[in-house]
Amino acid sequence: MFWRNWSWTVRIRVGLVISFIAFAGVAVNRAVFISEHSGFCPFNLKGIGLGFLQYVQDYDGKMPPAPSNIGWASAVYPYLQSERIFRCPTRELEGWKYSDDPRQTAYTDYFLNAQLQNRNLEKSxxxxxxxMVAEGNDGQDKTDGRYAKPAIPTKWRSDRTSPSFRHKGGANYLFADGHVKAFKAADISTNWSANKVYFQPKKSQE
Structure with missing residues (x-):
């Protein structure tokens, strides 16, 4: 074979090049695989939405209470029968470790709109x-079954490593009627009122 006449230096260089190409190929394939599976987040959120709508029907139109010992995730779990539905498939593929105990952090990647807790959904x-629910878990939050926020944190609006940029520069949002849509963080309203719920897209984005 012609390569037997190569010096060890040349062999090492060629080996490094081949290894780099192989590694790059694996990385690209993995990135494509993860990108393709990012479509499962809307699927998960739609499932969670169905769970909430069933819960609301069973509890006189009200959302899960807050604070609660079990949290919203445990409240809707009986309608879903799956812990994985609370997790972003992309983060699972990236090796993120989760807990199956809703009392522990790393239980979910999605946060509930805290303004909706214990409210009558139709009157909100x-x-x-x-x-109703948005993508969260920046690695700093306590993401147990009670994980909730009243809006997108200010830092997440500009931090491109935040959950608000998780999928192609945006994130998926579950609405109270059960539909799911992706938005850029800049397209979500920052309006606030103590008497009304304002976690919603800007009017210009409808």
């Missing part, structure tokens, strides 16, 4: 515009 505003 236009359900077609009202965000």
């Amino acid at each position: 505003g236009d359900v077609t515009r009202l965000i």
Whole structure:
């Protein structure tokens, strides 16, 4: 074979090049695989939405209470029968470690709109515009079964490593009528009122 006449230096260099190409190929394939599976986040959120709608029907139109010993995730779990539905498939593929105990952190990647806790859903505003659940878990939050926020944190609006940029520069949002849609962080309203719920897209994005 012609390569037997190569010096060890040449062999090492060629070996490094081949290894680099192989590694790059694996990395690209993995990136494509993860990108393709990012479509499962809307699927998960739609499932969670169905769980909430069933819960609301069973509890006189009210959302899960807050604070609660079990949290919203445990409240809707009986309608879903799956812990994995609370997890972003992309993060699972990246090796993120999760807990199956809703009392522990790393249980979910999605946060509930805290403004909706213990409220009558139909009386909370236009359900077609009202965000119910959004993508979260920046690695710093306590993401147990009670994980909730009233809006996107200010830092997440500009930090491209935050959950608000998780999928192709945006994130998926579950609305109170059960539909799911992706938005850029800049397209979500920052309006706030103590008497009304304002976690929703800006009017210009409808």
